[in-house]
Amino acid sequence: MRKANHYILSASFIFISFLSSAQKKASVDPIDGFKSEAIGDLQGKYADYKKIALQIWDYAELGFKEVKSTALLQQTLSSSGFAVQAGVAGMPTAFIATYGSGKPVIGILAEFDALPGLSQEASPEKQSAGKNAGHGCGHHLFGTASVATAIELKKLMDEGKIHGTIKLFGTPAEEGGSGKVYMVRDGFFNNVDVVVHWHPASSNAASYSSSLAVISGKFRFHGISAHAAAAPDKGRSALDAVEGMDFMVNMMREHIPQESRIHYVITNGGKAPNVVPDFAEVFYTVRHPKRDQTQQIFDRVLNAATGATMGTGTSFDYELIAGMYEVLPNRALSEAMQKNIEKVGGVNYTPEETAFAKKIQASFVSKPPSIESVASVEPLAANPDVFYASTDVGDISWVVPTVGMGAATWVAGTPPHSWQAVACGGTEIGTKGMMVAAKSMTLTAIDLFTNKDLIQKATEEFKKLRGEDFTYKCMLGDRKPALDFAQ
Ligand SMILES: [Zn+2]
Numbered sequence: 001m002r003k004a005n006h007y008i009l010s011a012s013f014i015f016i017s018f019l020s021s022a023q024k025k026a027s028v029d030p031i032d033g034f035k036s037e038a039i040g041d042l043q044g045k046y047a048d049y050k051k052i053a054l055q056i057w058d059y060a061e062l063g064f065k066e067v068k069s070t071a072l073l074q075q076t077l078s079s080s081g082f083a084v085q086a087g088v089a090g091m092p093t094a095f096i097a098t099y100g101s102g103k104p105v106i107g108i109l110a111e112f113d114a115l116p117g118l119s120q121e122a123s124p125e126k127q128s129a130g131k132n133a134g135h136g137c138g139h140h141l142f143g144t145a146s147v148a149t150a151i152e153l154k155k156l157m158d159e160g161k162i163h164g165t166i167k168l169f170g171t172p173a174e175e176g177g178s179g180k181v182y183m184v185r186d187g188f189f190n191n192v193d194v195v196v197h198w199h200p201a202s203s204n205a206a207s208y209s210s211s212l213a214v215i216s217g218k219f220r221f222h223g224i225s226a227h228a229a230a231a232p233d234k235g236r237s238a239l240d241a242v243e244g245m246d247f248m249v250n251m252m253r254e255h256i257p258q259e260s261r262i263h264y265v266i267t268n269g270g271k272a273p274n275v276v277p278d279f280a281e282v283f284y285t286v287r288h289p290k291r292d293q294t295q296q297i298f299d300r301v302l303n304a305a306t307g308a309t310m311g312t313g314t315s316f317d318y319e320l321i322a323g324m325y326e327v328l329p330n331r332a333l334s335e336a337m338q339k340n341i342e343k344v345g346g347v348n349y350t351p352e353e354t355a356f357a358k359k360i361q362a363s364f365v366s367k368p369p370s371i372e373s374v375a376s377v378e379p380l381a382a383n384p385d386v387f388y389a390s391t392d393v394g395d396i397s398w399v400v401p402t403v404g405m406g407a408a409t410w411v412a413g414t415p416p417h418s419w420q421a422v423a424c425g426g427t428e429i430g431t432k433g434m435m436v437a438a439k440s441m442t443l444t445a446i447d448l449f450t451n452k453d454l455i456q457k458a459t460e461e462f463k464k465l466r467g468e469d470f471t472y473k474c475m476l477g478d479r480k481p482a483l484d485f486a487q
């Protein structure tokens with residue numbers, strides 16, 4: 001009898017515990033349920049996305065020449081049911097992939113261009129892969145993670161869990177070509193409610209920071225050629241003009257705001273020392289945290305070019321190549337994204353990846369953070385900081401509330417635009433980090449599709465920061481995309 005009672009008691013206890021866990025399950029926020037499913041689902045497709053990213057890494061195509069990379073991303077989206085509009089805003093490799101209808105319209109950015117001269121094998125030692133470019137900024141991961149996000153959101157939409165429109169923007173030539181700026185100028189972001197993006201990094205966190213506005217231009221000097229020894233007085237050297245301009249700009253550095261940046265490369269300095277060069281070209285980039293200051297400094301650089309021609313008896317013309325706004329950060333969106341990154345978590349290395357990471361870190365000139373730091377998520381910045389680089393996301397962030405994040409695709413301490421960044425991007429160190437971004441962006445987009453208040457709060461903040469009288473003015477005027485800028 002006692003025994004029987006005991007059984008009855010145990011059975012009812014089990015029943016009660018079953019009930020309470022079922023009740024608990026029923027009380028779980030359905031949005032959290034979608035989020036957990038999305039994380040699992042994306043992880044299930046890791047092998048597919050890794051393959052796409054490594055293929056684009058291998059293509060390593062320069063800005064506006066990303067023919068194969070854009071085709072692969074477009075094909076992945078169209079075979080998943082997206083309507084793809086290719087060649088937008090006068091750029092053959094730009095595209096917009098759309099799915100769904102109605103509000104909200106959530107934009108996702110995808111980059112895929114490589115950098116010149118950064119050829120590198122997926123090796124922890126510096127070793128050229130024999131190409132003319134490499135993915136030193138991880139845009140192969142950027143584009144692939146964003147495509148993964150869009151496809152996962154479409155699945156949720158098909159299941160009736162979220163409603164609205166997904167717009168993936170395939171944005172070429174981020175590295176100096178201002179691809180996104182032309183898309184903004186041509187109105188492709190006009191009906192978008194929020195834009196979500198990310199960038200490869202060596203740590204994980206939502207970005208609550210601005211960036212540097214930038215203007216770049218190619219200065220072309222024209223002189224008179226002559227025999228450099230027999231008739232130098234008959235010649236006028238275009239290279240002298242370049243050197244004169246560079247000298248004056250280097251003097252000028254002392255007399256510009258200290259947070260400015262000016263850099264240049266001489267892209268053509270003549271062909272032979274015994275011929276006075278009748279043509280020379282120098283490519284300048286000017287940056288400052290504010291676009292109006294950037295413009296003022298660029299105008300002074302322009303004056304240095306004029307001065308150089310007067311002193312050397314030459315002439316010049318110049319071509320504006322890039323012009324980008326500083327990023328307008330958004331607190332409401334960054335906080336939402338940060339929570340999602342914390343839910344997803346960082347990257348854990350296998351023993352082989354740790355060994356690779358140690359070798360990479362041994363090549364650094366300054367002491368890096370610990371290798372394990374990529375497993376955690378950095379805290380969100382309390383106040384907006386300035387990231388000392390530029391991005392054409394800047395222009396978008398002034399026309400649509402925009403949020404971005406960094407995911408650790410590179411070994412801790414890796415500088416962007418380095419051979420080490422290219423090397424990491426060609427391994428699972430890169431592709432695992434890419435999945436952190438894909439998952440975190442998906443979760444953030446789920447918040448945006450399911451929480452009108454978040455969009456409203458973000459939009460109010462955006463309008464307040466931008467100012468009542470703001471009107472967007474493209475820094476590139478009406479020039480056509482510089483399709484041949486990258487060599
Ligand atoms: Zn870059």
Ligand SMILES: [Zn+2]
Pocket residue numbers: 137138139174199
């Ligand atoms: Zn980049």
